[in-house]
Amino acid sequence: MKNTVRILRSEKGWSQAELADLLNVSRQSVNAIETGRYDPSLPLAFAIARLFGRRIEDIFLDGEASAQAAE
Amino acid sequence: MSRTKGFRSANRRYLYVFWPFMAAYVAIILGASFLIDKDTSPLWLKVAGALAATLPIIGALWAILRRVAETDEYTRLRQLTALAQGGAITAGIAFLVGFLQIFNVIGSIDIFWFGTLFFLAYGLSVCLLQFGKTV
Structure with a gap:
């Protein structure tokens, strides 16, 4: 699943390690989420959304829904 | 029933118990190799040595499983x-x-x-x- 975590993190000027500290997860977790190798659970997705002051669907992009909308 | 404590806390709790278990394992193995003779030592000493050497291994496995339960x-x-x-x-x-x-x-x-x-x-x-x- 694509997401905008890397962009939002860059806007805040945080490193992956700093974001990991704020979310209480490993830096590898943040890296895996940013690169799309791992989709977080709902509680972690909510925590990420809360941290950036956005809605989950603004951060995590449902590729299927986007494709249907484009058709 | 989540026992998650987060990555840092889980890692800290893991390291606090893992290394003492490993140190105990090394000490027990050294002690057992000094005290126990395979041919002449009494059975109770051999069994006690085996149990003593196994306990830190079980402790290390428990520490690994606890970290799995508690980490992110x-x-x-x-x-x-x-x-x-x-x-x-x-x-x-x-x-x-x-x-x-x-x-x-x-x-x-x-x-x-x-x-x-x-x-x-x-x-x-x-x-x-x-x-x-x-x-």
């Missing part, structure tokens, strides 16, 4: 994957060695080494997951 979800996934891979590799090699023994291709191998093999395979899997991009 991605680390838990990777640890469980590594544990499963370690178990699968160990089981596969145990069956191969077992059949080779049944067919009289090789002599008997101490079952002790399969425990060592599990930790080796688990460690190797952790390294591959750490540096690879499989999960």
Whole structure:
């Protein structure tokens, strides 16, 4: 699943390690989420959304829904 | 029923108990090799030595499983994957060695080494997951 975590993190000027500290997860977790190798659970997705002051669907992009909308 | 404490706390709690267990293991092995003679020592001493050397290993396994339960979800996934891979590799090699023994291709191998093999395979899997991009 694509997401905008890397962009939002860059806007805040945080490193992956700093974001990991704020979310209480490993830096590898943040890296895996940013690169799309791992989709977080709902509680972690909510925590990420809360941290950036956005809605989950603004951060995590449902590729299927986007494709249907484009058709 | 989540016992998650987060990555840092889980790691700290893991290291606080893992290294003392490993230090105890080394001390007990050194002590046992000094005190126990395979041929002449009494049975109770041999059994006590075996139990004493095994307890820190059980403690280390407990520490690993507690960290798996308490850490963040991605680390838990990777640890469980590594544990499963370690178990699968160990089981596969145990069956191969077992059949080779049944067919009289090789002599008997101490079952002790399969425990060592599990930790080796688990460690190797952790390294591959750490540096690879499989999960």
